[in-house]
Amino acid sequence: MIRITVNDEEHLFDEETTIQTMLKELGLDDKIVVVVLNDDIVNSENYANTMLKDGDKIELVRIVGGG
16 A cells, blocks of 8 residues: 555555546546646646656646626
8 A cells, every 4th residue: 555645635545556547536527627637737748657656745626607
């Protein structure tokens, strides 16, 4: 298991976890969330192949439409 901090809360995930898998486990739609991994924005096209590592810090920002 690896420890990942998501929006200042610690979570445990399997070692082979990608950003896409993490979002699914957290019940989030990858189309309405921007992922910041260790202070870098991750392109949503890379969610499926970006592996998480023990100690990573993630900020999730929900996209909200308005007008």
